[in-house]
Amino acid sequence: MDKNLLSNRVKTMGESATLTMAQMARDLKSRGVDIVDMTLGEPDFDTPCDIKNAAKKALDEGYTKYTPVPGLPMLRKAIVNKLKRDNNLDYNIDQIVVTNGAKQAIANACLALLNPGDEVILLTPYWVSYDSIVKIAEGVPVLVSAGIDQDFKIKPQQLEAAITDKTKMVMFSSPVNPTGSVYSHEELEGLAKVLKNYPGIYILSDEIYEYINFGSGHASIASFDYIKDRVIVINGMSKGFAMTGWRIGYMAADADVAKSCVKVQSQFTSGANSLGQVASAYALDHGVYKEMIDIFNERRKVFIKLLKEVPGFKVNEPTGAFYLFPDISYYFGKSNGKITINNSVEFSDYMIREAHVASVPGTPFGAQECIRLSYATSMENIIEATKRIKEFVKGFE
Numbered sequence: 356m357d358k359n360l361l362s363n364r365v366k367t368m369g370e371s372a373t374l375t376m377a378q379m380a381r382d383l384k385s386r387g388v389d390i391v392d393m394t395l396g397e398p399d400f401d402t403p404c405d406i407k408n409a410a411k412k413a414l415d416e417g418y419t420k421y422t423p424v425p426g427l428p429m430l431r432k433a434i435v436n437k438l439k440r441d442n443n444l445d446y447n448i449d450q451i452v453v454t455n456g457a458k459q460a461i462a463n464a465c466l467a468l469l470n471p472g473d474e475v476i477l478l479t480p481y482w483v484s485y486d487s488i489v490k491i492a493e494g495v496p497v498l499v500s501a502g503i504d505q506d507f508k509i510k511p512q513q514l515e516a517a518i519t520d521k522t523k524m525v526m527f528s529s530p531v532n533p534t535g536s537v538y539s540h541e542e543l544e545g546l547a548k549v550l551k552n553y554p555g556i557y558i559l560s561d562e563i564y565e566y567i568n569f570g571s572g573h574a575s576i577a578s579f580d581y582i583k584d585r586v587i588v589i590n591g592m593s594k595g596f597a598m599t600g601w602r603i604g605y606m607a608a609d610a611d612v613a614k615s616c617v618k619v620q621s622q623f624t625s626g627a628n629s630l631g632q633v634a635s636a637y638a639l640d641h642g643v644y645k646e647m648i649d650i651f652n653e654r655r656k657v658f659i660k661l662l663k664e665v666p667g668f669k670v671n672e673p674t675g676a677f678y679l680f681p682d683i684s685y686y687f688g689k690s691n692g693k694i695t696i697n698n699s700v701e702f703s704d705y706m707i708r709e710a711h712v713a714s715v716p717g718t719p720f721g722a723q724e725c726i727r728l729s730y731a732t733s734m735e736n737i738i739e740a741t742k743r744i745k746e747f748v749k750g751f752e
């Protein structure tokens with residue numbers, strides 16, 4: 356087709372970098388190349404059997420019709436209970452919207468709240484899709500960055516300095532994809548105190564990795580009462596319950612914001628799938644997938660130790676999600692005689708071609724000095740990947 360006929364919106368939209376690298380890994384694998392794939396953004400575990408059984412039962416019980424746009428009351432109730440039990444947050448059922456994955460909850464919120472030209476501060480490194488979703492809603496992403504020296508976490512002064520009279524929203528995740536860093540209660544309080552003074556700014560708090568936390572527990576910025584009505588809590592079933600394919604996410608927000616998001620969703624997709632909702636209600640009522648989290652933690656410890664042994668890599672010790680985000684900028688400008696590495700895109704590209712280890716460059720996460728390595732893969736792969744990375748970098752020292 357004539358590409359000029361495509362909308363400007365789609366022409367300027369970036370492809371998801373994580374999906375692009377995962378696709379490249381799959382293509383090479385299908386050609387017989389022995390790739391160790393460290394790009395994965397989903398648990399390498401199956402959904403627990405009892406959750407699957409809840410969906411099978413729902414099918415037999417006739418949950419096969421359209422669902423209410425904001426979600427089945429049984430799931431919204433389970434979410435209200437979960438937010439109280441796990442986060443000590445009080446919400447009513449009319450403040451909860453069930454979505455087709457957390458991604459849709461983020462898109463709903465941006466479409467419901469942003470006008471063209473509104474600025475959205477992204478705490479950077481940020482999850483790749485934030486930038487694109489904001490742009491689709493005609494907002495303007497404003498990046499506020501933190502490097503590995505501050506554990507990739509933004510300080511209150513940095514946030515305050517980025518606020519203008521056009522700022523409409525601040526968006527971040529904790530635990531953070533891609534860094535694995537987790538904002539503590541005190542760190543969130545610092546940010547909340549800044550935002551207290553700006554009543555026109557909404558805060559989108561993406562907590563999808565809440566349960567994949569190996570530290571001292573999860574904190575939500577919604578727990579600060581003085582800003583709670585402006586916080587949109589995003590969460591979902593994909594990561595914590597290994598339910599990526601079920602496509603169930605949710606948001607908790609001020610009732611008017613929730614209602615506006617329902618309006619947006621009603622015109623795009625309607626209610627989320629019925630079986631997934633019944634299964635999700637069961638999952639939330641029955642608590643965390645501890646077995647999976649414990650295995651992630653074992654891998655995390657081994658991977659940090661091994662990656663720290665790679666010369667030139669700066670590695671922090673993240674306590675959430677299932678990613679490491681080493682700073683590899685030591686290699687910028689270095690050559691192995693054949694090629695010179697200038698940035699993380701080139702580093703990832705050469706590494707998959709030469710060492711057959713697939714990673715995601717930091718650039719699309721707003722951190723061009725890093726690469727993202729996922730440990731949602733076997734211990735065997737973690738050990739093999741590190742062995743290959745060590746060999747790969749030798750040529751560039």
Ligand SMILES: Cc1ncc(COP(=O)(O)O)c(C=O)c1O
Pocket residue numbers: 396455456457458459482528531532561563591592593599603604
């Ligand atoms: C930070 C973050 N938020 C949201 C999502 C999307 O989750 P869902 O599968 O529920 O759409 C992801 C998935 O990678 C993510 O990493």
